Amino acid sequence: MHDFNYFFKGDSDIDSPTLEALLKQVKTIRVKKGDVLQQRGDEQKHAYFVKQGLLRSFSIDQKGKEHIFMFAPEGWIISDIQSTAVHSSAALYIDALEDAEIQLIRDDLFEELVQNHIGSHPDFARLELNRLLRRIGVLQKRVLMLMSASAKERYQEFTATYPSIQRRVSQKMIASYLGITPEALSRIRVGLIKSERSLSEKG
Amino acid sequence: MHDFNYFFKGDSDIDSPTLEALLKQVKTIRVKKGDVLQQRGDEQKHAYFVKQGLLRSFSIDQKGKEHIFMFAPEGWIISDIQSTAVHSSAALYIDALEDAEIQLIRDDLFEELVQNHIGSHPDFARLELNRLLRRIGVLQKRVLMLMSASAKERYQEFTATYPSIQRRVSQKMIASYLGITPEALSRIRVGLIKSERSLSEKG
Numbered sequence: 001m002h003d004f005n006y007f008f009k010g011d012s013d014i015d016s017p018t019l020e021a022l023l024k025q026v027k028t029i030r031v032k033k034g035d036v037l038q039q040r041g042d043e044q045k046h047a048y049f050v051k052q053g054l055l056r057s058f059s060i061d062q063k064g065k066e067h068i069f070m071f072a073p074e075g076w077i078i079s080d081i082q083s084t085a086v087h088s089s090a091a092l093y094i095d096a097l098e099d100a101e102i103q104l105i106r107d108d109l110f111e112e113l114v115q116n117h118i119g120s121h122p123d124f125a126r127l128e129l130n131r132l133l134r135r136i137g138v139l140q141k142r143v144l145m146l147m148s149a150s151a152k153e154r155y156q157e158f159t160a161t162y163p164s165i166q167r168r169v170s171q172k173m174i175a176s177y178l179g180i181t182p183e184a185l186s187r188i189r190v191g192l193i194k195s196e197r198s199l200s201e202k203g
Numbered sequence: 204m205h206d207f208n209y210f211f212k213g214d215s216d217i218d219s220p221t222l223e224a225l226l227k228q229v230k231t232i233r234v235k236k237g238d239v240l241q242q243r244g245d246e247q248k249h250a251y252f253v254k255q256g257l258l259r260s261f262s263i264d265q266k267g268k269e270h271i272f273m274f275a276p277e278g279w280i281i282s283d284i285q286s287t288a289v290h291s292s293a294a295l296y297i298d299a300l301e302d303a304e305i306q307l308i309r310d311d312l313f314e315e316l317v318q319n320h321i322g323s324h325p326d327f328a329r330l331e332l333n334r335l336l337r338r339i340g341v342l343q344k345r346v347l348m349l350m351s352a353s354a355k356e357r358y359q360e361f362t363a364t365y366p367s368i369q370r371r372v373s374q375k376m377i378a379s380y381l382g383i384t385p386e387a388l389s390r391i392r393v394g395l396i397k398s399e400r401s402l403s404e405k406g
Contacts, residue, residue, distance in 0.1 A: 059347050059350075059351060061351040061352070065351070067347065067350045067351040069343070069346065069347060080343075081336060081339045081340055081343060082339070082340035082341075082343040082344055083340075084336065084340075085333075085336040085337050085339065085340035086337075086340055091343075091344075091347075114328075114329055114332055115329070118321065118325040118328045118329060119322060119323075119325035120322075122321040122322035122328070125317075125321045125325070125328035125332070126317060126318070126321060128332060129317055129328070129331060129332065129335065130288075132332065132335040132336065132339060133284060133287065133288040133335065134288050134289075135339055136284045136285070136288065136335060136338055136339055136342065137284055137285040137286075137287075137288035137289055138285075139339060139342035139343065139345075139346060140272070140283075140284055140285040140294075140342065141285055141294075142342075142346050143272065143342060143345050143346055143349065144262050144270065144272060144294075146346065146349040146350065146382070147262075147270040147349065147382045148262060148264040148268070148270040149264075179349070179350045
């Protein structure tokens with residue numbers, strides 16, 4: 001069910017031999033938990049579509065501390081758009097948090113599609129524009145929440161964004177995504193459980 | 204020189220009567236310093252291209268505090284992509300920090316271009332995809348810096364992103380963009396001036 005070609009084509013009319021040939025270049029591979037798919041400084045970059053399993057992207061600061069940029073469970077695409085956009089080497093690390101089956105989409109495959117096939121396949125451009133708009137929406141919200149929302153609100157937004165992965169990642173990783181300490185996250189979770197109990201007792 | 208049509212067409216071959224007719228719907232208006240162009244909750248949204256002057260977008264948190272999302276000097280486009288992407292009412296405020304001459308581009312004008320003219324005008328889709336990719340790159344960097352960079356590094360990134368506006372906005376607004384207090388910003392600036400002096404004395 002989770003497959004890049006399906007995701008990519010959706011209900012559209014994309015079915016030309018040219019495009020099929022391009023999509024055949026999308027390789028499916030299996031990786032193990034802990035495998036690193038991309039390191040900072042890498043020149044050849046991919047987008048990774050997750051068929052099964054869980055990937056994450058993160059940066060490492062000067063003190064060696066990890067900061068999780070995003071998680072990618074089944075059906076998500078994860079990539080390093082910043083370095084792709086400015087044609088620089090990779091800024092992010094990408095690794096596997098679970099054994100995973102993923103599809104590799106080379107940067108230049110997208111480039112090829114955009115440069116040579118948009119005119120004949122407007123549906124591709126529409127899908128891609130919508131995907132990028134949604135991504136910008138998510139990032140805009142993330143910036144505003146990092147600036148102005150409480151840690152509790154950010155945790156609630158995390159559980160809404162990633163309903164399927166709360167039990168699949170460690171508390172330390174969720175805290176790293178939220179930009180707070182694991183201790184602060186623990187206090188938030190205890191507080192939320194208490195207020196849920198108090199509500200159900202009243203109800 | 205700063206004109207949306209020029210920005211939009213670039214060196215491309217977009218010059219059909221249909222597209223010209225669409226671009227004629229882009230209105231140019233003048234606004235005064237302090238004018239509010241968009242409020243949270245607004246249904247009709249625009250992208251604003253700045254011909255002259257300076258706009259900003261911001262959110263207001265539950266305590267009434269402003270958080271600046273971005274500045275838009277000459278040649279920039281400012282809009283509320285999050286609410287456009289999910290077709291919700293506006294999440295951001297947009298106002299003028301200086302008297303300004305701006306061009307209003309209605310959301311549905313973009314929609315019309317994407318839905319009906321991508322096939323015949325692939326250059327539009329290419330320009331728009333590139334613009335969105337660059338925007339995602341900027342936002343990815345902003346998220347990572349908010350999570351992991353020091354306030355000093357964030358200030359240096361701000362001066363690199365907006366070289367033309369440092370003397371046009373108050374210290375309070377720069378601090379609001381950085382997510383720090385004006386006092387912390389003042390300490391950073393004093394520190395940077397001292398280290399510059401120390402370098403020039405040594406040199």
